[in-house]
Amino acid sequence: MPAKAELYRTAARVLNTLDRTGWILRYRYGDRRLLEDVILPSLDRDPAVTSVLLVGCAWYTRHYPRLLPRTHVVTMEIDPAKAPFGGERHLVANMVDIEDHVAPGSLDAVVCNGVLGWGLDDADAVEAAFAGAVTCLKPQGLFLLGWNDVVPRNGCAPHSIAALDGLEAVPVPGLGAHSLVALERNQHCYQAWRKPADEATPAQNTDQTPLKRRASSDGE
Ligand SMILES: C[S@@+](CC[C@H](N)C(=O)[O-])C[C@H]1O[C@@H](n2cnc3c(N)ncnc32)[C@H](O)[C@@H]1O
Numbered sequence: 254m255p256a257k258a259e260l261y262r263t264a265a266r267v268l269n270t271l272d273r274t275g276w277i278l279r280y281r282y283g284d285r286r287l288l289e290d291v292i293l294p295s296l297d298r299d300p301a302v303t304s305v306l307l308v309g310c311a312w313y314t315r316h317y318p319r320l321l322p323r324t325h326v327v328t329m330e331i332d333p334a335k336a337p338f339g340g341e342r343h344l345v346a347n348m349v350d351i352e353d354h355v356a357p358g359s360l361d362a363v364v365c366n367g368v369l370g371w372g373l374d375d376a377d378a379v380e381a382a383f384a385g386a387v388t389c390l391k392p393q394g395l396f397l398l399g400w401n402d403v404v405p406r407n408g409c410a411p412h413s414i415a416a417l418d419g420l421e422a423v424p425v426p427g428l429g430a431h432s433l434v435a436l437e438r439n440q441h442c443y444q445a446w447r448k449p450a451d452e453a454t455p456a457q458n459t460d461q462t463p464l465k466r467r468a469s470s471d472g473e
Pocket of ligand 1: 331365
């Protein structure tokens with residue numbers, strides 16, 4: 254096993270053990286607290302939300318699926334080594350290829366925090382990834398974006414992304430505003446959009462699971 258993968262696997266094991274004692278090691282910055290204490294719990298309390306995709310995994314996001322106990326959560330991360338930080342249902346995948354993994358019209362929410370400008374950088378890739386995410390949302394599904402409006406993270410600012418054009422700007426769950434800078438230092442901004450209600454879904458999803466195939470829990 255490559256050294257990085259082994260390091261992450263060990264870190265995840267130690268952190269998960271600590272988590273079980275109730276001592277959750279996490280970032281204490283205001284932007285993280287807002288996401289973890291307000292936005293994700295608000296999303297979970299919404300009775301209309303039953304399926305959520307969380308994109309991008311790291312040691313400090315490993316507990317995010319547990320912040321959404323009511324919902325069917327799938328995590329997605331391009332780096333196979335970070336799979337131990339994903340949830341029980343985890344996809345090792347590039348968000349650009351989201352439609353290869355997630356059924357169209359199957360998700361109530363996509364949470365894409367810290368991915369735009371953090372690996373998802375190329376304008377064409379951003380368009381493909383976000384258009385794919387919109388396709389995978391149910392009508393009225395929520396696209397929640399966290400991004401940093403600082404160089405070099407802001408090469409593709411949301412207002413320039415055509416895939417978001419057809420969506421309605423809505424308040425971020427729990428925040429009462431469509432756009433909020435959660436931390437001045439890094440201009441970490443949360444924004445939310447809703448897919449139109451009347452947009453035809455390419456396929457009816459009668460299944461409970463949004464996955465096209467079984468997700469792996471350990472990076473395949
Ligand atoms: C800054 S980190 C953490 C993101 C995490 N969602 C958060 O809340 O902070 C960004 C992560 O996004 C992943 N990532 C970058 N581009 C991606 C893509 N196209 N598809 C899936 N994951 C991607 C990176 O590998 C990295 O682990």
